[in-house]
Amino acid sequence: MTDSLADPHLRLPAQAAATTATTATEGPRDIVILGSTGSIGTQAIDVVLRNPDRFRVVALSAAGGRVELLAEQAHQLGVRAVAVADEQAVEPLRQALAARYGRGGGNGGELPEILAGPDAATRMAAMECHSVLNGITGSIGLRPTLAALEADRILILANKESLIVGGPLVKAVAKPGQIVPVDSEHSALFQALMGGTRAEVRKLVVTASGGPFRGRTKEELADVTPDQALAHPTWDMGPVVTINSATLVNKGLEVIEAHLLYDIPFDRIEVVVHPQSYIHSMVEFTDGSTLAQASPPDMRMPIALGLGWPDRVPDAAPGCDWTKATTWTFFPLDDDAFPSVGLARQVGSLGGTAPAVFNAANEECVDAFLNGRLPFNGIVDTVAQVVKEHGTPRDGTSLTVEDVLEAEAWARARARELAAAQQTTTGQATTEAASV
Template sequence: MTVSSQSATSLADPHLRPAAERDPAGPRDIVILGSTGSIGTQAIDIVLRNPGRFRVTALAAAGGRVGLLAQQAHRLRPAAVAVADASKAGDLREALAALYGAEPLPEILAGPDAATQLAASVCHTVLNGITGSIGLAPTLAALRAGRTLALANKESLIVGGPLVKAVARPGQIIPVDSEHSALYQALLGGSRAEVRKLLVTASGGPFRGRTREELERVTPEQALAHPTWNMGPVVTINSATLVNKGLEVIEAHLLFDIPFDRIEVVVHPQSYVHSMVEFIDGSTLAQAGPPDMCVPIALGMGWPDRVPDAGPAFDWSKASTWEFFPLDEKAFPSVPLACHVGALGGTAPAVFNAANEECVAAFLTGRLAFNGIMDTVTDVVTEHGTPATGTPLTVEDVLQAETWARARARELAGIPVTAAEAH
């Protein structure tokens, strides 16, 4: 195998330090986007356990848990709090007033652009823990403002890879997904030219070892029962179909500038090894730890420093078994399809991601069989075709492609669409 040195377009280079170092005289200022979600709540726990290291200057959330957002603000005392659902601004203000009493309230921002405004505010690091492609605009805002970006919102790269690559400085992004954080750490073991392949681990989901024929009878209740992780319904179904691994392969390609034919998915049921890097001399470096997100979150916020006791460690006095299996691409075609759309580039990844979200919703409501999720996504991707080349991608291109893909996926799943969506 011929391995060439990697270009300077790598978005996440662990050999490069962030845009600005932590001031040893005081805590690092952090903006947390998606503060009431899984990533956000764990990040806040880390901040509260390390008050001398981190200080939260702003919080943003969707608006479904206004009470929790107000409690977070009361404990952390940020300068600003944002809610994406403008109709919840009044509820947020009331909840904050009840907790703050006579004390001045933080600035309250509301609406779909509120998180984007906070992403560009004065701070050191922006932790983007928003779920979905709505996280793209805040990602771009943080990068353009020169902030270090701790990125947990994989959709930013999936749907807007070229847009992100156009504005990000090398090393400005610190990946927070456990797999990409693992690769980021393992890549410190050699130069870019010495990398032979990236090995992204997958638990295999609840249906590891089943054939495609056996998967046809899977129910939503079975698909939602993940053996390792406690996640939301869309992410859990993506784990069952292994769409999440396909998205992670695209993300790894964009973050580390490694070709798709040198990124491999390996099934590892215990989820102890979060990912690995194989080098040209035959050695493989793995980053391992108990299944827990606190370490990659803390590393994203604190890089290049590690946060002491951020997460649990192994008890090496106890015996354990670690298993690895090849991926069954016939039963789980999502990974090769994701590699295909990733190689196509343009709006193809956005179409893949949007169509999948609609198909997951159709499966959960009984309109699609389990295998029908990827069958329908494949049809939408095929119908979308090869993106035009030579024309720079825009945010509007991404949004239009997503709108079309969602409508077409719903149509193929037998869900009525409006005349406007159909066109």
Template sequence: MSDRPAPLADPHVLFDPAAGRRDIVILGSTGSIGTQAIDLALRHPDRFRVTALSAAGGRVGLLAEQARLLRVKAVAVAREEAVPALKKALSDQYGTEPMPEILAGPGAATELAASPCHTVLNGITGSIGLAPTLAALRAGRTLALANKESLIVGGPLVKALARPGQIIPVDSEHAALFQALAAGTRADVRKLVVTASGGPFRGRTRAELADVTVEDALAHPTWAMGPVITVNSATLVNKGLEVIEAHLLYDIPFDRIEVVVHPQSYVHSMVEFTDGSTLAQATPPDMRGPIAVGLGWPRRIPDAAPAFDWTKASAWEFFPLDTEAFPSVGLARHVGALGGTAPAVFNAANEECVEAFLAGRLPFTAIMDTVSAVVDERFGSTVPPAGADPAERNGNPATGTPLTVHDVLEAETWARARAREMAARAAVEARA
């Protein structure tokens, strides 16, 4: 290994690899990642004991059912108004048995993230996952990270807290890179190759994307995910975020992180080594495999996910990324290189635009047009003068200046407001 600091996610550095049964806290338990993690835990009670669950509060019946099945000590909901319905749902499930402690409010998941356990699985969607991520790291928990946004918007804050081996990535692409990197040292790595399914609009030109509907965008060909992540996959913003995430997790420069389109989603990502070898991690599309890596590493969990049937013929295809139809990856590289609050602005503006698209207020192609306009307004689109710090403009802390949570929140608030204004204007222009 080189003498540089270990990256955030390093398969060679094991952070408290407890061999016995691990106590797990699951944040975002009623979402896609959370429900699959619970399925894994219920099938392997000798490996995992779930001690607490958190959710937004929109599916209290499912949350109560999960709590009873797992016999957790505490449940949390972000929406305080959901507490009466949650109490009733828990009462229906538990009857006369003692019910778990209930936490509520915006800080409830953060409180659970610091509670006694071995591993915190952060499966929350969006940048609201930053505070729980920081709380888990600060408390010394192993962090199984599915909430990529917390790393994107708070990269320096996360890096300042995380110890080597403390973060295990749960995204399928980063779990694949994590496993492939175990075959060599960082000095052996030539490039990281992040695969993309291409989403539902692979092969379409920008002009052909102008009139796509919400239903079109939500019809992902290989993965079943929540609406925000599915739209991000359709715009390939998700892939842009993953490029930034790979840079932060593995300390690999942006010019050595490549994106390639692989429609079958069998190869989840690859590592090219300096000797010319490329190691690919491949499984049928199923998130239980990456979740098992996040919860169990360095041990493998038997039958965590389906394997290939090698007696059947199959074709695996790879195509270059169409950067004209899908400019999101290039914009993500730009904001990732700027650093500071630039990724937070990019992510917050995108979340607002996706919400507007899902509500029918914004055309599909206007999502990235609006995000790009917000980023340009905040940071400029031109190359800064020679010798200037490209990050030191419009409230973005200069290199060497510590990023704070306040900086991130201020940048997000501004970006959301500007994105809403620009989206409203774009919607009016589209109807004109």
């Protein structure tokens, strides 16, 4: 699989391998964490703090909405720099840092450098380090992803959107094996693929928990509420990712990501529902053998694998308890109730700006649903309409970041228009029904 972006057979690119050899003798591996106050970032920091001999965080970035937590992380880790996208968060962050560093410790009492603005995470991604963990949520992670790759860092990728919306851009700069995926599904595929060669792979099988609405028909999903959709049975995630899991849009995005990471055609990437979330994904080989990666649902395991690759981090997360009776079940995907995966395959096959349109329209529709402006089934229906109106995408071979951003802006605006129109129509129908 020498042409794959994430290639487990290539233990590390040459430059990174040399860096690893150096850090192995001189001390911990230097890491930059983007999105440190989010779910991925906080769990990554937990792994780092439990393995100070292996890892050293040199810089952190966040959006800027949780400055107290960011300051506490910076002080605890003794980082050289922190970044916030929101420039208005700089002064509160400075005060929060001063309050902590004033008590001594961490970086010798010296406050870290503060970077601010929409390009702060991008600048931080190119800092001198071994690896960059991109845990930013959304397509705003694209520029930092490209910056880390262009700076020849190992990219520990949790920000799937940057690969999905900018696939051709990422593939143009990434060296084979330079990306180590953090999504539990893609980490599982990464590990299972070690069991054979590229020619021996028949298909990738991506597992899905099924979300909170597994087993419901499309008609039964019409009236679900945001609170119901946010009650994920397995994972504790942010609101956008949780709603994406309920609609299975998240699984559609993961199918596109798997195609881009491992260069496997879409017709050889299958989705199967596995409610227990212990089998994170599987690889079927040409001889009929299937290798599955299993572990309890805990993101610290794939995060630790990304941080430590090509080595595993002992006790990163609890393993399976084989002393207890356990049943794991699997179900075929209901494409009628959850059409998002099929739509994602179409979008991924189109390529170019189509994935950016799909992702941006979905983010707007999720926001509309959470704020009562769109019904649950209206999320994917509206996204499909936006994708259809987008038509033939810009050719991926000449794609630029500006093309992606322009397509996203159009998709967001059009999704908002369609959601507003649907809300108006629904409101009028309700009024008419009440007056009868």
